[in-house]
Amino acid sequence: MAIYIQLILACFVLVSGCSNATTDIEKKAIETAAKSYLIAQIEARPELMEKVTDDELIKRTYWQDQQGKEFVMAMDKQGLIKLAAEYNLSGTRFSAQPKIELRILDVDKRVATVKLITDEWIDYMHLYKTASGEWRILNVLWQFHQIQKHKSVR
Incomplete structure (x- = not known):
């Protein structure tokens, strides 16, 4: 009976060790995808x-138009690709050592939620794992640290 219990415990330890290794691999892949968005x-x-x-x-994000009316401002993938191409062409939009702090808030099988903190803003992201095993960003909700910046200049 004691050998049987030891075998069960050994199997439990091996299985839990494998699941932690998978979790670490998944977390690294999630981190890479989220940080790549900022990079x-x-x-x-x-x-x-x-x-x-x-x-x-x-x-x-939430925004105010020139008349002070608040609305939800949205950008699709093509807008984000264009932003990546143009936003920092001058090389002056970010500090020499920009802050990139990532917190994985939750992972459940093929979905994850992360918080990305930069010098100027935060992004809450939802990611999912594709059938081919790649993590992709599906939703982003962001806010400047200085919330008064959430408005159009008059």
Whole structure:
């Protein structure tokens, strides 16, 4: 009986060890996809943005128009690719050592939620794992740290 219990415990330890290894691999892949989204903007690499985002991506934030009316501003994948190509062409939009802090908030099989913190803003992202095993960004909700910046200039 004692040998039987030891075998069960040994199997449990082996299985839990394998699942942790998979979790670490998955977390690294999620981290790579989320950070690539920011690196694409920092380094003006639209092809990288194309790779890590889903075709149905929507990036949103709240905004005020010139009359002060608040609305939800949205950008699709093509807009985000264009942003990556143009936003930092001058090389002055980010500090020499930009802050890239990533917190994986939750992972459940093929979906994940992360918080990406930069010098100027935060992004909450939803990612999913494709059938081919790649993690892609599907949704982004973002906000400037200085929320008064969420308005159109008059």
